[in-house]
Amino acid sequence: MGLSLLSAAQPRHIQILDILSADNFTKHFNTDTVQLRQINTSKTPAGVFVVYEKADTLNFKHEFYKSFDGPGYTKVGLAFYARKGNDYQLSFHNDNAFYCASCNNMRDYSVSASSDTVNISISWGPNDFGQSEGYYFVYRPALKRWQLVEIHRSGSGDEGENHSEYRTYSKNTEVYLDDYDAESLPYDSTVISSQEISLSYKPGDYGRLLRSLKEIPDNSLFLLSKVFSKDDAKYFMEAGLDEGQPDNANPIYGKNVLAANEIGYFLEQANQLDAAQVFLDKIIERFPEREVAYLNRGDVFFKKGQSSYKKAEKDYRTYVALMNKRGLQAKIPQRIVNFLYTP
Numbered sequence: 001m002g003l004s005l006l007s008a009a010q011p012r013h014i015q016i017l018d019i020l021s022a023d024n025f026t027k028h029f030n031t032d033t034v035q036l037r038q039i040n041t042s043k044t045p046a047g048v049f050v051v052y053e054k055a056d057t058l059n060f061k062h063e064f065y066k067s068f069d070g071p072g073y074t075k076v077g078l079a080f081y082a083r084k085g086n087d088y089q090l091s092f093h094n095d096n097a098f099y100c101a102s103c104n105n106m107r108d109y110s111v112s113a114s115s116d117t118v119n120i121s122i123s124w125g126p127n128d129f130g131q132s133e134g135y136y137f138v139y140r141p142a143l144k145r146w147q148l149v150e151i152h153r154s155g156s157g158d159e160g161e162n163h164s165e166y167r168t169y170s171k172n173t174e175v176y177l178d179d180y181d182a183e184s185l186p187y188d189s190t191v192i193s194s195q196e197i198s199l200s201y202k203p204g205d206y207g208r209l210l211r212s213l214k215e216i217p218d219n220s221l222f223l224l225s226k227v228f229s230k231d232d233a234k235y236f237m238e239a240g241l242d243e244g245q246p247d248n249a250n251p252i253y254g255k256n257v258l259a260a261n262e263i264g265y266f267l268e269q270a271n272q273l274d275a276a277q278v279f280l281d282k283i284i285e286r287f288p289e290r291e292v293a294y295l296n297r298g299d300v301f302f303k304k305g306q307s308s309y310k311k312a313e314k315d316y317r318t319y320v321a322l323m324n325k326r327g328l329q330a331k332i333p334q335r336i337v338n339f340l341y342t343p
Contacts, residue, residue: 010034010052010079014088025050032059037076044116044139046083047091051076051111054095071102078111078120078177092178098122099183118146118177131155133186137177146177151193152226153186162236163200166226167193197223204240204251206259213266221270233267233278252286265296273300291322295336302339316340 014028026036029050038051056073058064065073078097081088097120099106107130108123116139125131133153137146147169154164169175175191185191197220201209216224237251252260260279267276280297283290298315301308316336323332 010090010093012090014081015086016088017086020048032061035060038110040111040113042080042113042118045144048081048083048088049111049113049118050079050081051098051109052079052093053077053101056100069102072100074101076101076106076109080178094178094180096181096183097177099124103183117149120177120182122182125155129156129158133182135180135182135185140171143176147171148173148175148177148180148185148191151186154227159202161200161202163198164227164232165196165198166223167196170194195220195223197221197227199224199227201236202240203236203238206256206263209236210259210263210266213263224267224270224272225275228267228272228275230274230278233275237278237282250282250286252282257283257287257290261290261293261296264293268296268300268303271303273303276300289322291319291326291328294319294322295333298336313340 011029011031014025016024016028018024020041022036022039025039025048029036029052033055035053036050037053040049040051041047042049054075054077055062055065056075060070064070075095076098077093077095079093080091082091097111098109099122104124105126106122106124108121110121112119112121118137118139120135120137122133123130124133131153132155134151135148136150136152138149139146149169151167151169152165154162156162169191173191175185197216199212199216201212213224213228241249241251261283264276264279264283267273267279277297277300280293280300283293284297287293294315298312298319301312301315316339320332320336320340323329
């Protein structure tokens with residue numbers, strides 16, 4: 001963290017007398033060896049985050065960077081300039097905050113700050129099988145540093161399997177924004193998470209998704225929304241359609257309806273209500289006589305609260321009617337009877 005350790009490539013002091021903007025900051029920041037790519041303002045503490053590219057050897061004006069593999073020798077880093085009035089003083093720079101410009105096919109990268117939290121976002125890998133990583137750091141006033149609190153990673157493999165994982169870290173974790181290494185951090189066995197959850201599945205493979213959901217430890221289920229959201233549920237169903245089918249085709253049919261219904265029930269029980277409804281809506285659309293789907297979706301609406309009670313009542317009444325039609329009145333849960341018929 002000491003300024004004596006900082007590279008001379010980054011200007012240590014910048015004065016902005018005009019409106020703060022990327023263009024104005026660039027005029028003072030860029031040199032032959034370092035170039036600004038993005039800025040993002042911070043309020044806690046006040047200052048500016050700068051994403052920069054830095055020549056790993058020689059400088060950007062050298063013929064090497066114009067004629068050879070310049071991106072392979074270009075670091076992408078992060079600096080923070082603390083603000084005092086119109087003056088911006090370099091607090092730290094981290095040349096390893098992102099990958100090198102061509103490492104792992106890095107396609108996109110950014111920094112964003114909200115309140116006391118900083119998010120580092122990196123997308124990399126082949127276009128068809130890309131990976132996304134998000135690192136979240138919270139500012140600790142006593143340390144005057146941003147400390148790692150969360151990692152979220154997701155992506156797909158060459159066989160079309162999706163994988164997502166989410167980890168949280170305690171205040172004892174000694175990983176900080178100013179000196180962490182983005183490329184090695186996810187694989188560093190010395191950095192222990194306090195809570196984590198992961199989920200793997202292939203879009204359209206309902207049996208595989210159900211098995212993966214059931215493998216999640218009970219004490220991690222409260223994190224399920226971090227790895228499987230409403231949007232993930234929609235993607236799972238739509239991406240699993242056969243080629244030639246329209247995007248709005250119903251993916252539910254006789255061979256997968258049981259697994260799909262179990263997934264909807266599992267998600268409802270885990271209080272992932274919006275994701276559960278995605279499955280149950282499609283099941284009811286394709287199989288309008290499937291009574292258990294109405295029960296499960298009614299439970300989803302009931303859990304959503306009083307504003308959804310009318311929708312819950314409608315589904316429960318349909319469920320009861322279908323059960324009566326099949327002569328299964330005795331199997332109707334008492335809680336449904338109480339909800340519908342108790343004044």
